[in-house]
Amino acid sequence: MALQLVWFRSDLRLHDNRALTAAAARGPVLAVFLHSPAQWQAHGHGANKIDFWRRGVAALGDALKGLNIPLLQRSVENFDDAPETLAAVAREYGAETLHFNREYPLNEQRRDAAVQAAFSAEGLGSHGYHDAVAFAPGELLTGKGDYYGVFTPFANAWHRHLTAERLALADAPPAQAPLDIANDPLPTLDTALADAAIVGHQWPAGEDAAADRLARFLRYRGRHYREQRDFPGVRGTSELSPYLALGMISYRQCMNAVMTENDGQLAEGDAGLAAWVNELIWREFYQHVAAGFPRVCRYQPFKESTLALEWRDDDAGFAAWCEGRTGYPLVDAAMRQLVATGWMHNRLRMVTAMFLAKHLLIDWRRGEAFFLHHLVDGELCSNNGGWQWAASTGTDAVPYFRLFNPTTQSTRFDPDGEFIAHWLPELAPLPPRARHNPPAAERGRLGYPKPIVDHRAARQRALDAFKALG
Secondary structure, X not given: OOEEEEEEOXXXXXXXXXXXXXXXXXXXXXXXXXXXXXXXXXXXXXXXXXXXXXXXXXHHHHHHHOOOOOEEEEEOOOHXXXXXXXXXXXXXXOEEEEEEEOOOOHHHHHHHHHHHHHHHHOOOEEEEEOOOOOOOOOOOOOOOOOOOOOXXXXXXXXXXXXXXXHHOOOOOOOOOOOOOOOOOOOOOOOHHHHHHOOOOOOOOOOHHHHXXXXXXXXXXXXXXXXXXXXXXXXXXXXXXXXXXXXXXXXXXXXXXXXXXXXXOOOOOOOHHHHHHHHHHHHHHHHHHHHHHOHHHHHOOOOOHHHHHOOOOOOXXXXXXXXXXXXXXXXXXXXXXXXXXXXXXXXXXXXXXXXXXXXXXXXOHHHHHHHHHHHOOOOOHHHHHHHHHHHHOOOOOOOOOOOOOOHHHHHHHHOOOOHHHHHHOHHHOOOOHHHHOOOOHHHHHHHOOOOOOOOHHHHHHHHHHHHHOOO
């Protein structure tokens, strides 16, 4: 049986990996991973994500050793180097076919097409698998034959067409006979990147860590997810987003675990578990959007009419937002959480994004890039989708006239100001209710800034900007 080459990317696991399972069924497997920090940074990823990626590859390599599958590691400058690098590996080791799981942003699709063309030119085979989604982009379309641009009908179609086969899990392949091929050492990370990474202890890498996190979430918090997910001071979310982003766990593993807990149901049954399933479908929806509307991968709004929106040029306001000194405690606490931990609670992602795009009327693309640079779970599709939602430029976008009032959001979702006190310790001495909007005199005494913009005035300014689009 001919040697099969498996190219790992954002699918760093052995279990339920379509490409790995298919390759192992055809012959002995040789694995390869391409390190391209320069390309990752060009795409906006920062040290936290790159460090987590690297540690995930190390965990994958250890797991592959147990199956006698060598892991080759090659460093490339950018995606353009991938075709020749992979073809050279196939030539050197006599691999017959390349197997990989597909990715859907525009640059990744072009890279994969170039790789497949290079293998075809060499007389070699290549197979791409739709592993990260239940339905390949283009499988779920509207009645007019278009990609969905609204989530709810997409989710309805997703549930309606879902079959057991689409959620079937694939076991890790059995150990193969040892190959006379040595594992490559993990490349060293650039010193500047290594020094900047801050999240290693918070996010242990690998599929075992992901499986443990899933089990703990379902056991202790899953059934409370619906009522607790919006409270940043409560550990109410799954915290699986970094693992899903790099494929250390599959959506199918998550869905099957839910069905085990929920009497075989996904859309019905326990409200908390059904709400979490909905969030997993959102992830798939945004991947379909990236494939069906590639302009969102080119820094363009989904709603083309908003191209003419006049964003404000306000570097001082942007810096205040980035550094957590807008004078709105919940916004500032959330931004400090992001910079300190590489993660931010989902409710706060909406609040902070809307504050930048609406209160400050600063181009959402600046905020999108800042998030992606810091987030350990940063990925183009979900990050872009969330930002465009908040800015009223994207799919399912919040109506342009809707602006979250940060103070109202604070009193509702952090009622005692505990989250604020944790991340803004200068406000901790205040009575809980005073932390949401400290009086001017207290701000001065505690060294906390006054609001950089008035909520009502900001709302009117945003309304005027959107109305000017006609």
